[in-house]
Amino acid sequence: MGCVLTDMEVVRVSRKYQVVIPKEVRRELNICEGDELIVSVENNRIVMRLKPRSYTDYTRGLYKEIWRGVDAAEYVERERRSWE
Numbered sequence: 001m002g003c004v005l006t007d008m009e010v011v012r013v014s015r016k017y018q019v020v021i022p023k024e025v026r027r028e029l030n031i032c033e034g035d036e037l038i039v040s041v042e043n044n045r046i047v048m049r050l051k052p053r054s055y056t057d058y059t060r061g062l063y064k065e066i067w068r069g070v071d072a073a074e075y076v077e078r079e080r081r082s083w084e
Helices: 023-029 055-059 072-082
Strands: 037-042 045-050
Touching: none
Parallel strands: none
Antiparallel strands: 037 045
């Protein structure tokens, strides 16, 4: 069960453009000193995500649902024929 923040957290941007991640957020996401974050802008919002320790583990199983009901051998054979 994660922490529930009842109010929005407010952080201040320092002179060096740094912000402090609130303690409750660090605990909820298990963010530790030295962890890396990926920072992006989405829909005019700053989004920070923990950088995966392993991109292989992070992407394992991604979009697996699109292969449900597909026979792999049939698919490969059909693709090979299309290249001829």
